[in-house]
Amino acid sequence: MSSSPSAGSSTTGSPTAGEAPIAEAAPVSLCSREPHVPADRLVAEMVPPPRFDSVRFSTYLPDPNQPSQTEAVQVLETFAAGLGGAHAVGGSARRGFFGLGRPKAPKTPPGPRGVYLDGGYGVGKTHLLASLWHATPAEPSLKAFGTFVELTNLVGALGFQQTVQTLSGHRLLCIDEFELDDPGDTVLVSTLLGKLVDAGVALAATSNTLPGKLGEGRFAAADFLREIQGLSAHFRPLRIDGEDYRHRGLPEAPAPYGDEQVTKAAYATEGASLDDFPRLLEHLARVHPSRYGALTDGVRAVCLTDVQPVPDQSTALRLVVLADRLYDREVPVLASGLPFDQLFSEEMLKGGYRKKYFRAISRLTALARDAKPLVEASGAA
Structure with missing residues (x-):
């Protein structure tokens, strides 16, 4: 059954042979979302997140x-x-x-x-x-x-x-x-x-x-x-004891992409979000961290342009929570700008919250690796 493109569609027709399929609707913006989470949802969600739903002792290596x-x-x-x-x-x-x-x-x-x-x-x-x-x-x-x-x-x-x-x-x-x-x-x-x-x-x-x-x-x-x-x-x-399993024996994380590549992949990926990184950091300050999971409801990939160093510790700690929620939900993160290992200043990485920041880098790097196929599928590689 055929249908007309919806409002905000990024395409005016079917892709020609050899072109990547284009998502019918434009990507959502996390900055436009201000979710409210009722207490009963907080209780019901006290179970292992999707990433850990199928893990067992037998699957631990x-x-x-x-x-x-x-x-x-x-x-x-x-x-x-x-x-x-x-x-x-x-x-x-x-x-x-x-x-x-x-x-x-x-x-x-x-x-x-x-x-x-x-x-x-x-x-x-x-x-x-x-x-x-x-x-x-x-x-x-x-x-x-x-x-x-x-x-x-x-x-x-x-x-x-x-x-x-x-x-x-x-x-x-x-x-x-x-x-x-x-x-x-x-x-x-x-x-x-x-x-x-x-x-x-x-x-x-x-x-x-x-x-x-x-x-x-x-x-x-x-x-x-x-x-x-x-x-x-x-x-x-x-x-x-041990090393970080997320990167043990794996290739280096992909380098950041260009703004155009990230944008094209966002439009070609159903359920993707697309945001300017500095604007997203500002928006996180207006949303309680308890709602960051709900902020990503239904989002299948997070696309970010213009990734820059995090300006201060309060912002950095909010980003850590968002990174945890994205990792829990197995949401790939595609980004342009600086690589994720340059998000936090040297002072932050030597301070009292060092462990949190290294965890965020580790998890965002893993999600960046997961996002690489999105660029390839969109034809923007």
Whole structure:
């Protein structure tokens, strides 16, 4: 069935032989979006993101030169198995919204209530954390997975007591990228986790470094255990050594393309967005980071022109969150301008948020590699 081009279409007819197909509608602009995320969506989305939806312990490929990686898999498999047990099912036991009206699930025997995955960026901690969520023998409504930022956003949306009530019936709460650089939020979440441990919820976490704790790109378990105060006895640290798997044995990331190539690829790619990088950075300041995932709803590729160095730390930290959401959702990023390893100043890369910036570079580079076929398919290569 044929149809006329829609408003904003980039083509006036069918492509001729040898030409790349042109998307029927012009690309969207992330700068035109100001999403609002209701509290119930925040709760429903506490599951591993699309990139980690199909990961399992069996799909984790330990580096043979890093025995700690194999050991971590074995410990986590045992930990997951220990979270099993009968639990109520059926209509009479279904949980009402926010966890009301459901009997609490049976909990595991006394012992360490949590595991902390300690290692550098790119060693597969999120893969292992999501694998633990998948391997825990409980229905999805009794397991929660989210970043530290998403957890604090949940508390902001529901209130502290309602969040405790919502999560206290869970078997497991997985927290990725536990933020240790905001004392107020750290105390808030530590208090929340204390309530959940008292309710019998098992915990698993990865974390970021504290400001000034550079550690060659690694975390320090002692920092994490100290910052969560009275919860340290409930966590078993698991050290995971290794190199950044995202670039291990892979070719160098493609160099940035020209503005014309990026624009042509954006118009030729269904579901792509197209934005000027400096304008996008300005727009991110007007959207709460909890909404960055919703900002990219339905976007299948992000195309950026005129990538420049990030001007300040606040902007840089917002970009880190956007990079995480794009990586979670496996959205390729095609860009012109500077390469991603020049986004952050030398001062930023030596400062307290060093680990976050290197993670963002690593993830954006991987997404840039994923975007290379878009240019080839558009004929703009």
